[in-house]
Amino acid sequence: MTRPIDRRHALGLIAAAAPALAGTARAQVDYPNRPVTVIVPQAAGGANDIIGRILAEKLSEVMGQRFVVENRAGAGGNLGSQAAARSTPDGYTLLVTISASQAINPALYARTGFDPVKDFAPVSLLGTVPNVLLVHPGFEARSVADLIRMAKEKPGFYHYASAGNGTLNHLVGEMLKSRAGIDLKHIPYRGIAPALTDVIAGHVPITFANLPAAISQIQAGTVRALGVSTLKRNSFVPQVPTIAETVPGFDAELWIALYAVAGTPQPIVDRLVAATHRALADEQVKAKFAQQGAEVVTSTPAELAARLDADLKVWAEIVKTSGAKIE
Incomplete structure (x- = not known):
């Protein structure tokens, strides 16, 4: 049978624990001290x-x-x-x-x-x-709506490049395919730089890239931005519409x-x-x-x-x- 703890013993346990508790509290209040x-x-x-x-x-x-x-x-x-x-x-x-x-x-x-x-x-x-939907400057699509229309007219005909299987820009492409009901063929590269290089050269018409990786190419006109993947336009490229303006709720x-x-x-x-x-x-x-x-x-x-x-x-x-x- 467990022996009950008397009041004096309980107070002793609390008193013994008090310095440790106070030390923990001080450490939290003093954070960070290193x-x-x-x-x-x-x-x-x-x-x-x-x-x-x-x-x-x-x-x-x-x-x-x-x-x-x-x-x-x-x-x-x-x-x-x-x-x-x-x-x-x-x-x-x-x-x-x-x-x-x-x-x-x-x-x-x-x-x-x-x-x-x-x-x-x-x-x-x-x-x-944001991720940005980019195309070669000579590509026919001038908007997200154009791209969706073209892809529906020729299912599986158009290709998009990514930084590799499972990367965010690959999966953003898969999200667009799913939400817009289109079929684009995926070409994985070893990184976004070679993917962008091939889009700029016209070997692949479409890619998705995060804005920091793409901004200099957008500004130079070597790629054209059709849409950003955020729900709101980005203040850095306010002229670029959101994909969500064409595909409601698109957020990647x-x-x-x-x-x-x-x-x-x-x-x-x-x-x-x-x-x-x-x-x-x-x-x-x-x-x-x-x-x-x-x-x-x-x-x-x-x-x-x-x-x-x-x-x-x-x-x-x-x-x-x-x-x-x-x-």
Whole structure:
């Protein structure tokens, strides 16, 4: 039979625990009191890396402690995300990642090594980057509506290039096929640069690329932009209509978000949310994002969680339809 704990003994247990509890509370209030590692699961120089570095620099200023970006590229973002997921949940390891890794990889890869929902604590959306539907300047289609009409008249006749099987620009193409009821043939390349090169040369008429990768070619006139994949027009290329203006509800933007490790104390998450929103409200930060073709977008943790949940469902359907799979 279990012996009841008397009042004196209970008070003794509380007194013994008090210093530890006070120490934990102080650690949370004092956060951050040492440098914070921000894992970016893509290579240096890409849009996500640049956005992560802009944020880290501003958070260092706002929170009075160094935020240091660490690139851990590989397996489409899985390796870096794994590393973050396995870190101590104390707020000193964060993840700046993209929707392609967080929302598409779970459907695309047989094993990712992380759970996008259970392993992370959402902090905030940081920004969005549109994908752009591009065609060779001499291609007959002058609009998304033209392209859809032409594809319906000649099913399977027109080809589109992508950065490779299972990449976001491949799956954006599959989404357009599904939502518009058309048949385009997919040609995978080893990266967006060679895909764009062949569209510019006229070997393939169509491709999808994120705006940072395509903006210089759009401005030079070597490709023509028919539509952006976001629900709203992008302020960097406001003359380019959205695909959704022709295909209602079409939304295939790349989003970038900040996560902590699951189990991070709520007071630390709250401090990160407030600091991130303050950092992203800075006009210079907004201008730096715009230089990458990105627009600042913030959210509450609950809104980011809802966005991820919705996108996991959308992309699982698109991946299944496309037949794309990576072992």
